[in-house]
Amino acid sequence: MATTTAATRGKSSGIKVTDAPAARGGSVGTSGAVQNTRWQQADVREVIRLSPSIVVLRLSLPARVDHLPGQHYVVRLTADDGYSASRSYSIASAPDDELVELCVERLADGEVSGYLYDELQPGDQLEVRGPIGGWFVWDAGKPALGIGGGSGVVPIVAMARHADHTGAPDRLRIAASGRTPHELPYYQELRDYGATVALTRHPNATPGVLGRRLAAEDLAPLMDGAATAYVCGSAGFAESISQQLLMLGYPQSRIRLERFGPT
Amino acid sequence: MAFASRGFGGRPHRQRDERLPPGQYDVGSDWPVLTAEVTPRFSLDNWTFTIDGLVGMTHTWSFQDIRALPESRYDGDIHCVTTWSKLGTSFTGVSVDSLIAQVQVAPEAEFVLATSTTGYTTNLPLADLTGGKAWLVWEHEGKPLTAEHGGPIRLLVPHLYFWKSAKWITKFTLLDHDEPGFWERNGYHDRGDPWKEQRYQGD
Numbered sequence: 001m002a003t004t005t006a007a008t009r010g011k012s013s014g015i016k017v018t019d020a021p022a023a024r025g026g027s028v029g030t031s032g033a034v035q036n037t038r039w040q041q042a043d044v045r046e047v048i049r050l051s052p053s054i055v056v057l058r059l060s061l062p063a064r065v066d067h068l069p070g071q072h073y074v075v076r077l078t079a080d081d082g083y084s085a086s087r088s089y090s091i092a093s094a095p096d097d098e099l100v101e102l103c104v105e106r107l108a109d110g111e112v113s114g115y116l117y118d119e120l121q122p123g124d125q126l127e128v129r130g131p132i133g134g135w136f137v138w139d140a141g142k143p144a145l146g147i148g149g150g151s152g153v154v155p156i157v158a159m160a161r162h163a164d165h166t167g168a169p170d171r172l173r174i175a176a177s178g179r180t181p182h183e184l185p186y187y188q189e190l191r192d193y194g195a196t197v198a199l200t201r202h203p204n205a206t207p208g209v210l211g212r213r214l215a216a217e218d219l220a221p222l223m224d225g226a227a228t229a230y231v232c233g234s235a236g237f238a239e240s241i242s243q244q245l246l247m248l249g250y251p252q253s254r255i256r257l258e259r260f261g262p263t
Numbered sequence: 264m265a266f267a268s269r270g271f272g273g274r275p276h277r278q279r280d281e282r283l284p285p286g287q288y289d290v291g292s293d294w295p296v297l298t299a300e301v302t303p304r305f306s307l308d309n310w311t312f313t314i315d316g317l318v319g320m321t322h323t324w325s326f327q328d329i330r331a332l333p334e335s336r337y338d339g340d341i342h343c344v345t346t347w348s349k350l351g352t353s354f355t356g357v358s359v360d361s362l363i364a365q366v367q368v369a370p371e372a373e374f375v376l377a378t379s380t381t382g383y384t385t386n387l388p389l390a391d392l393t394g395g396k397a398w399l400v401w402e403h404e405g406k407p408l409t410a411e412h413g414g415p416i417r418l419l420v421p422h423l424y425f426w427k428s429a430k431w432i433t434k435f436t437l438l439d440h441d442e443p444g445f446w447e448r449n450g451y452h453d454r455g456d457p458w459k460e461q462r463y464q465g466d
């Protein structure tokens with residue numbers, strides 16, 4: 001617990017958190033990631049609609065605890081009558097970003113994602129707790145492979161940003177898959193990073209982009225030397241990618257999955 | 264809970280089902296898959312179930328041995344920590360009670376570490392596995408349990424959050440102390456009672 005750093009970020013916050021997270025309902029996972037389960041009210045600083053279905057939220061937290069890429073926050077919405085709904089959202093930002101960035105895909109009729117996309121504005125308050133998760137995390141230490149499908153690229157983007165900021169972009173290789181550029185969050189950033197990008201429903205061929213699903217032949221060259229493979233996306237995507245990695249001889253014990261979104 | 268989210272009304276015409284613990288929503292006929300590991304494929308022919316630790320003698324069952332025990336069915340709800348619940352579902356298998364009845368439990372045994380074929384572990388108080396509250400199941404709503412949902416066989420402890428219902432179960436180790444399992448070491452609650460919203464350590 002002594003190694004825990006509870007940093008305060010964002011100019012308006014000014015509250016210094018000095019007690020160990022454990023004392024406040026936090027804990028340290030096996031990977032060294034610190035977890036904080038206290039609810040707090042974040043200031044919504046920026047709301048960026050990246051496409052007709054994707055929104056980026058940039059939040060300032062009054063009592064922020066440093067995260068590791070791969071961790072998530074829980075967002076809780078509360079109606080006037082006390083009814084509330086909470087959902088998990090992976091962190092997109094690197095640990096050294098001033099703000100915490102989340103990226104939400106608006107689902108048709110989605111209760112929480114619909115509100116976050118349609119309704120939330122800068123200046124609003126958003127109730128959150130986190131960071132949470134101690135297993136699907138990467139500290140930019142050992143070489144890794146990150147594979148994301150759709151909104152499943154969000155934690156992989158946090159890893160890429162962290163790799164960049166810590167001067168180790170060669171430590172993370174990425175493969176990302178989406179239907180169209182509009183449905184793949186951070187499409188351009190992933191391309192600039194040098195990720196292998198696959199677009200499965202994009203009518204126009206784009207140079208340097210695969211116009212089909214990710215296949216074993218695309219993953220094989222990325223796999224070498226990766227101590228851990230992080231796979232994130234829908235259950236179907238995670239299942240198919242992990243089976244391909246196994247087929248290529250990548251050890252099962254070194255694959256970490258995060259499954260979310262529709263099946 | 265004075266805080267309210269500006270402009271949030273929640274899903275229109277929602278009716279809070281009394282079977283839903285706080286913070287949960289009803290997924291209807293869906294059944295989301297949440298696992299941290301690659302889905303293993305194995306057959307019940309070469310699967311065994313073992314109870315070891317604080318017991319008179321370690322006991323191992325084949326699937327045939329288990330099929331010889333009285334079948335038991337669970338009709339009710341399941342609750343995942345990621346906030347979905349599945350209401351009015353059913354599973355078929357054997358009650359954990361009929362397995363425990365075949366071993367001699369040491370008086371100091373109070374906790375269980377459940378282990379899967381993948382090495383996944385989760386910890387539970389022994390009292391949460393006995394008294395008609397837990398099952399090993401191989402059928403869901405009358406059909407064989409699929410691999411992604413923990414088939415061919417999984418633990419079912421429906422009164423606790425579903426990560427306690429270890430998929431691909433293969434062993435119980437009886438202990439005199441609580442030893443955190445996989446998610447519990449990674450920040451999740453040691454007991455996981457959905458009615459008390461024990462999601463994370465410290466809740």
Ligand SMILES: Cc1cc2nc3c(=O)[nH]c(=O)nc-3n(C[C@H](O)[C@H](O)[C@H](O)COP(=O)(O)OP(=O)(O)OC[C@H]3O[C@@H](n4cnc5c(N)ncnc54)[C@H](O)[C@@H]3O)c2cc1C
Pocket residue numbers: 072087088089090091103104105106107108109110111112113114151154155258259260261274289290345
């Ligand atoms: C660890 C983790 C990390 C995650 N990270 C991210 C992330 O970075 N980005 C992201 O976008 N998502 C992420 N998710 C998924 C996210 O938590 C939500 O599940 C997602 O946003 C959908 O929530 P919702 O309230 O909008 O939709 P819900 O209201 O939960 O509905 C989901 C779908 O089911 C249908 N539905 C469900 N119930 C009803 C009903 N009663 N009536 C009508 N339709 C219904 C909706 O049409 C919708 O399409 C993550 C999940 C986990 C577990």
